[in-house]
Amino acid sequence: MGFVDLHSHWLPGVDDGVRTEQEGLALLAALAQAGFSQVIATPHMRPGMFDNDAARLTAAYEAMQPAVRAAAGMPEVGLACEHFLTDVTLERILGGAGLPYPGGRAVLVELHAEIFPPRLEGTFFELSRRKIRPVLAHPERYSAVWDDAEILAPLVDAGGCLLLDVAALTGKYGRRARAAAEHLVDEGFYQAACSDAHRPDDVKDVRAGIAKLQARAGREEADFLLSEGPRAILAGTA
Numbered sequence: 001m002g003f004v005d006l007h008s009h010w011l012p013g014v015d016d017g018v019r020t021e022q023e024g025l026a027l028l029a030a031l032a033q034a035g036f037s038q039v040i041a042t043p044h045m046r047p048g049m050f051d052n053d054a055a056r057l058t059a060a061y062e063a064m065q066p067a068v069r070a071a072a073g074m075p076e077v078g079l080a081c082e083h084f085l086t087d088v089t090l091e092r093i094l095g096g097a098g099l100p101y102p103g104g105r106a107v108l109v110e111l112h113a114e115i116f117p118p119r120l121e122g123t124f125f126e127l128s129r130r131k132i133r134p135v136l137a138h139p140e141r142y143s144a145v146w147d148d149a150e151i152l153a154p155l156v157d158a159g160g161c162l163l164l165d166v167a168a169l170t171g172k173y174g175r176r177a178r179a180a181a182e183h184l185v186d187e188g189f190y191q192a193a194c195s196d197a198h199r200p201d202d203v204k205d206v207r208a209g210i211a212k213l214q215a216r217a218g219r220e221e222a223d224f225l226l227s228e229g230p231r232a233i234l235a236g237t238a
Ligand SMILES: [Fe+2]
Pocket: 007, 009, 082, 137, 196
């Protein structure tokens, strides 16, 4: 059983991820080489910055399928998106116009780097109540978490799953994000780990991050976060 990547930007030309189909295929191949047998594309949906909607992203994904099928060494693929959580994107998710993970049991959300939105716990609870588990992207990168990691506890209690970007463990996002990631790994806060890769070249940091995770948490826990954890999120059993 290979790893499952719940967060990467291999769909070309829709956000700050890869720019061409060739680059997208190269990113998928590199992730497969690093051990991922399933890789979900999660381009940004952030009104005003990345004006993607579900229809546009689905069309871009479908357009790339022939190239993925024709290439050698590809992982299994799927489509979701990284919803920047605002009233607009929340309304889309609740109204069925978001782009949840395949199967519709969970949805990837990211927050502003410095400000957690008001009523976040209530939002997570509402999503969980509707059987759409909120998956919080890279909690280790938010400054509110650097100040007090316990701010995440009520979100987890409200049904949220925390998704580690493994490259944070290498120091790629700075000292504080790395310290937060180490703390959250040590405390067992994460449900899964991902690449959040935007370029083929990012995969060297992903490989280094996986090695750090294995050294810190042990092989068994690292395997859980990269395999069973993300599979449980997709299956709705997390
Ligand atoms: Fe991302």
